[in-house]
Amino acid sequence: MRPSGIMAVRHGESEANLAYRLAGDRPLVYERGDDEVTLTELGRTQAAALGGMLAALPEDEAPELVCCSPYRRALDTWEIAGREWGARPPVIVDDRLRDQEPGEFAGLNLAALRERFPGELARREAEGPYAYRPPGGESLADVTVRLRDFLADDLGGRADGRRLLIVAHDSVVLGLRHVLGGRPDTELAEVLAFAPVLNGSVSVWRAGELVRFNDVTHLAS
Numbered sequence: 001m002r003p004s005g006i007m008a009v010r011h012g013e014s015e016a017n018l019a020y021r022l023a024g025d026r027p028l029v030y031e032r033g034d035d036e037v038t039l040t041e042l043g044r045t046q047a048a049a050l051g052g053m054l055a056a057l058p059e060d061e062a063p064e065l066v067c068c069s070p071y072r073r074a075l076d077t078w079e080i081a082g083r084e085w086g087a088r089p090p091v092i093v094d095d096r097l098r099d100q101e102p103g104e105f106a107g108l109n110l111a112a113l114r115e116r117f118p119g120e121l122a123r124r125e126a127e128g129p130y131a132y133r134p135p136g137g138e139s140l141a142d143v144t145v146r147l148r149d150f151l152a153d154d155l156g157g158r159a160d161g162r163r164l165l166i167v168a169h170d171s172v173v174l175g176l177r178h179v180l181g182g183r184p185d186t187e188l189a190e191v192l193a194f195a196p197v198l199n200g201s202v203s204v205w206r207a208g209e210l211v212r213f214n215d216v217t218h219l220a221s
Helices: 015-023 042-054 072-085 109-118 118-127 140-152 170-180 185-194
Strands: 007-011 064-067 092-093 163-168 202-206 209-215
Touching: 007 015, 007 170, 042 072, 064 072, 072 092, 072 163, 109 118, 140 185, 163 170, 170 185, 170 202, 170 209
Parallel strands: 007 163, 064 092, 064 163
Antiparallel strands: 007 202, 202 209
16 A cells, blocks of 8 residues: 655755856866755755645644655755754655666766767757756656655555655656556656646645645745
């Protein structure tokens, strides 16, 4: 039996998100490891707003179990949100919720990729971004494989019939939309129409049905 409901959150704005945005079309190599990137001030504000939204939920909608990516920006998002919420449900840190692994592309924005890996970008264009696997990294299809495994094992029974909060990354939220939608993998590319998944956004499934996706209304309050 799967969780009775899933709320999936993308972490708040990270320092890498900000650095890439400020770089624009200029090549950038972000040196900090992907698992070590922390939140910006805006990201911390977004995480606190998430906690306020959780605190306002009716008791029968509030998460009963939290599963978090092991990456720093996701852990920090949960720590701030949980403190703002004031509740302390059990927390599981699960490596299967990590971000899509970039391999040799780690730290490079698109402009830097064009300079260093022009042939690889052509291959990505030919294969499609959902199927393309960078050298030493993962495709979005690879991410969905580990998400299926995450959902199938029921976390040792701990998620059975409970409301689950997942704090992770854009690739994880997109992968969940595909997996929970029960679509065949031949249609995986279609999920990219729902990108980008915004920082601090909330997506909700109840009884397997999508209720809302990429919702950031709580960040405007």
